[in-house]
Amino acid sequence: MTGLRDARLHKALESAPDGDMRPAERVRREILAKAHQAVAPASAVPWWKALWESAGRRNSPWNAAFATLVIAGFVTVLWFDREVPGPLPETTQAGAPVPSAATPAPPVPPAAPAPTSAAETASPATTAPAQIKPAKPATDAATRAAQSRPAEMAQARKSEPALSARQSGPAQEAAGGAEPARERRADTKSLRDEDTRALAKSAQPQAEAAAPATAPLQGSVGAAAGTAAAPRAAPMARPAAPVQAAPAAPAPAPVIAPQRDAMASGWTHAKVSVGGREVEVERSQAGRLAALLGAIERGPRGEDPLEGPVALKIELSEQGAPVDALEVVGAQVRWARLRAGQRSSFVAKPEPAQLQALQAEVNRLTGR
Amino acid sequence: PSSEDTAFWRAAGRQLLQCLDELPEAQRAAFLLHHEDGASVEDLAQRLGLQFETAKSRLRYALQKLRGCMRRYLKVLETPA
Numbered sequence: 539m540t541g542l543r544d545a546r547l548h549k550a551l552e553s554a555p556d557g558d559m560r561p562a563e564r565v566r567r568e569i570l571a572k573a574h575q576a577v578a579p580a581s582a583v584p585w586w587k588a589l590w591e592s593a594g595r596r597n598s599p600w601n602a603a604f605a606t607l608v609i610a611g612f613v614t615v616l617w618f619d620r621e622v623p624g625p626l627p628e629t630t631q632a633g634a635p636v637p638s639a640a641t642p643a644p645p646v647p648p649a650a651p652a653p654t655s656a657a658e659t660a661s662p663a664t665t666a667p668a669q670i671k672p673a674k675p676a677t678d679a680a681t682r683a684a685q686s687r688p689a690e691m692a693q694a695r696k697s698e699p700a701l702s703a704r705q706s707g708p709a710q711e712a713a714g715g716a717e718p719a720r721e722r723r724a725d726t727k728s729l730r731d732e733d734t735r736a737l738a739k740s741a742q743p744q745a746e747a748a749a750p751a752t753a754p755l756q757g758s759v760g761a762a763a764g765t766a767a768a769p770r771a772a773p774m775a776r777p778a779a780p781v782q783a784a785p786a787a788p789a790p791a792p793v794i795a796p797q798r799d800a801m802a803s804g805w806t807h808a809k810v811s812v813g814g815r816e817v818e819v820e821r822s823q824a825g826r827l828a829a830l831l832g833a834i835e836r837g838p839r840g841e842d843p844l845e846g847p848v849a850l851k852i853e854l855s856e857q858g859a860p861v862d863a864l865e866v867v868g869a870q871v872r873w874a875r876l877r878a879g880q881r882s883s884f885v886a887k888p889e890p891a892q893l894q895a896l897q898a899e900v901n902r903l904t905g906r
Numbered sequence: 907p908s909s910e911d912t913a914f915w916r917a918a919g920r921q922l923l924q925c926l927d928e929l930p931e932a933q934r935a936a937f938l939l940h941h942e943d944g945a946s947v948e949d950l951a952q953r954l955g956l957q958f959e960t961a962k963s964r965l966r967y968a969l970q971k972l973r974g975c976m977r978r979y980l981k982v983l984e985t986p987a
Contacts, residue, residue: 542965546983547922547972548941553912554919566943574953 804877805854805861812850815904824903827852830896831864833888840870840887850900869893918979925975933968940965 561569583591593600808827809818821828831852850866860876869890874883888896907915926934932954939945939953951961973980 542947542962542969543940544969544973546980547969547976550915550918550922550976550979551941552919553915554923555916570953 805856807855809853809855810850810900810903811852812900812904817904819903824899826895826899827903830892830899834864834871834886834892834896835873837886837888837892840885844868844870844872844885850897852900866893866896914979914982918976921979922972922976925972928975929968929971933964933971936961936964937968937972 592598805828806821807818808821808824809816810827819827831854844865844867846868848865848867850864852864853860854862854864859878863874863876865872865874869887871886871888871893872883873886875881926937929937935954936950939950940947945953947958947962947965950956950965951958954961956964
């Protein structure tokens with residue numbers, strides 16, 4: 539026993555009840571160390587050191603944070619000099635652009651018969667690979683029809699010298715037919731936007747300017763008889779004039795939307811008879827036919843008795859049941875409604891441009 | 907050791923625990939660190955953050971109180987068997 543250490547008290551302490559249940563020496567030392575750390579003054583450790591020490595703990599997701607920063611930096615570098623893609627314009631339905639192109643304009647009728655006759659006198663060799671047949675898939679026909687219109691407008695404006703140069707035999711006719719098709723597909727999107735903006739502008743007195751502008755074009759088209767571009771030049775010329783004349787037309791004209799196509803909402807099949815040829819197509823393959831028929835139905839009525847042979851006949855049916863029957867006689871259309879309980883008839887007097895567009899569409903469907 | 911010795915030390919240990927509960931915390935810590943952990947006075951002073959003499963005096967006071975509390979048992983040990 540020393541002055542400060544008493545062996546008797548030491549032995550009594552070891553012999554105390556539950557004395558052998560003390561924790562291991564190492565555990566007791568750890569507990570003491572933690573206890574001292576807990577009561578240590580906070581100011582003893584600087585804040586940056588405490589943060590650094592806490593970073594070393596396993597429960598801190600520093601690796602995940604670093605990986606997130608790396609990925610964010612990588613994405614930023616990738617997209618640094620690229621524009622963020624904005625909303626794309628909605629793809630127009632097959633019938634949407636047609637009513638705007640078929641909108642009648644006063645200057646158009648005088649020149650319309652010229653390209654029409656040019657189209658009718660075109661040789662059979664003008665059947666180019668780009669001609670759409672009714673048997674083709676519906677989506678393919680609808681897409682190509684929507685694409686062809688703005689492409690045709692642009693080509694009418696830009697390729698006037700090219701049209702006049704295409705006076706050749708069947709070999710060049712086929713090649714010339716293939717080239718417009720490729721150009722149409724390449725310029726579809728930009729031309730569609732450009733034309734939509736042009737059509738949506740307010741009315742201005744451009745009809746007179748449009749007539750002389752289109753006259754030489756149509757004249758050149760008429761001169762290029764027998765060329766591959768002639769049949770498509772006819773619709774090119776006609777849409778070109780309506781495009782330029784549309785601002786002069788009544789304001790609602792360019793904005794003929796599919797929802798106004800009330801008439802054609804009930805038919806699923808159309809049987810077209812023209813020039814001794816007859817073809818039946820589904821509505822999805824009919825391209826602009828539905829929109830054209832709807833525009834004719836909404837157009838002015840005629841009261842004159844129809845005289846002359848039937849140039850074109852269209853029979854509309856829905857799931858096998860007849861719905862409507864149209865007969866184009868001269869410049870008017872005899873329209874007969876054949877639905878059970880709704881039988882009636884009237885005479886429509888569409889604009890010449892509408893009739894020409896309908897004729898062109900029928901020709902396309904029948905492969906003429 | 908005989909059972910009587912074991913019982914005696916067990917009772918003494920129980921009494922010592924009661925005496926330790928009556929000690930102030932500082933003195934109790936000093937006693938336990940010195941006797942149970944085997945820390946020297948220097949270690950004791952360092953652990954408790956005290957001066958050497960302060961640690962020494964605390965330990966002395968603790969022993970003095972415990973010996974008084976354990977007087978009966980210590981007297982038995984001093985008496986020759």
